[in-house]
C-alpha cells in the first residue's frame with residue numbers, strides 16, 4: 001500500500017485539457033496542445049506504429065489517427081494494455097499533425113470487454129493499486145484529450161469498454177442489436193466509482209444513469225441510441241469510415257474554441273478525480289481485495305465460461 005501511495009504522490013501527467021488556465025494556454029501551439037516529458041520520450045517514434053495490443057495509424061494528410069484495439073480474445077483492459085494505451089495516446093496528443101482520434105477494434109463482434117477481470121482477482125494490494133492507477137490514467141487522458149475523439153464501436157462494449165467509449169466526444173456504433181454497451185458493474189457485484197458515474201451522467205443525464213447503474217444495464221445498440229449513450233448507428237462495415245467522415249464537421253470548428261468548450265464541460269469531473277486519486281486507489285484496493293468481492297468475481301468468471309460450454 002505504501003508503494004501505491006508513493007507512486008500516486010509522484011503522479012503528474014493527466015487531465016490534458018487546460019483551457020481554464022486561459023485561452024493563451026490553449027493557443028500556445030497551433031492545435032492548443034503542449035509538450036511534456038513523456039512526449040519527448042515518444043515524439044521520435046514513427047507516425048505509424050504496430051505495438052502488440054494497439055495499432056496506431058496516423059494519416060498526416062487528414063490529421064486523423066485511427067487507434068485499433070487488437071488484444072484477443074476480447075480487448076480486455078489489462079495493465080499492459082492500459083500502459084500501451086496511455087503511451088500511444090500521449091504520443092498522439094503531443095503530435096501537432098494529429099487533430100483527431102478514432103478508436104476502434106480489430107476483433108470481430110467486440111469493441112472491448114472492459115477491465116481485465118483477472119487483473120482484479122487473486123492479486124496483491126500493491127498490484128491492484130498499480131492496475132487501478134492505470135485505469136484512472138486511461139480515463140484522465142482520454143476524457144481530457146484536446147483532440148477530437150470518436151469511438152467507432154464495432155462490437156460489444158461492457159463496463160470499462162463502455163467507459164472508454166463514453167470518454168470520447170462522439171460515439172458511432174454498429175447497428176446490430178446483438179451488441180451490448182453499458183456500465184454493468186453491479187452485475188459482477190462491484191460498484192462503478194464516482195468518475196464512471198459522472199461520465200455517464202454527463203452523457204445521458206441523472207435519472208437514466210441511476211437506472212443504468214443500479215440495474216447494471218447493458219443496452220443493445222438501438223436502445224443505446226435511444227437513451228443517447230451512443231450518437232449514431234451505422235452498418236458495421238461503415239463504422240470507421242463514418243467516424244473519419246464525421247471528423248470534418250468537428251475539424252471545421254477552430255481548435256481553441258472547441259477545446260475550451262470541451263474543458264468547460266469536463267474539467268469539473270476531471271478535477272474531482274485529480275484531487276482524490278490516492279483515496280480512489282485506496283478505496284478500490286480495499287474493496288476489490290475483500291473476500292466477498294473476490295468470490296463474486298470468481299463466480300462471474302465461472303458463469304462466463306459456463307455460458308460458453
Ligand SMILES: CCCCCC/C=C\CC(=O)SCCNC(=O)CCNC(=O)[C@H](O)C(C)(C)COP(=O)(O)OP(=O)(O)OC[C@H]1O[C@@H](n2cnc3c(N)ncnc32)[C@H](O)[C@@H]1OP(=O)(O)O
Nearest residue numbers: 073076113114115116117156158159160190191284287304
Ligand atoms: C471500488 C470498486 C470499483 C470497481 C470498478 C470496476 C470497474 C469496471 C469493471 C469492469 O470493466 S469489469 C469487466 C466487465 N466486463 C464484462 O462483464 C464483460 C464480460 N465478458 C462478456 O460479456 C463476453 O466475454 C463478451 C465481451 C460479450 C464476449 O463474448 P464472447 O462470447 O465473444 O466471448 P467469451 O467466450 O465470453 O470470452 C472469451 C474469453 O475471454 C474471457 N473474458 C471475457 N471478458 C473478460 C474480461 N473482462 N476480463 C478477462 N477475461 C475476459 C472469457 O472468460 C473467455 O475466456 P476463456 O474461457 O476463453 O478462457
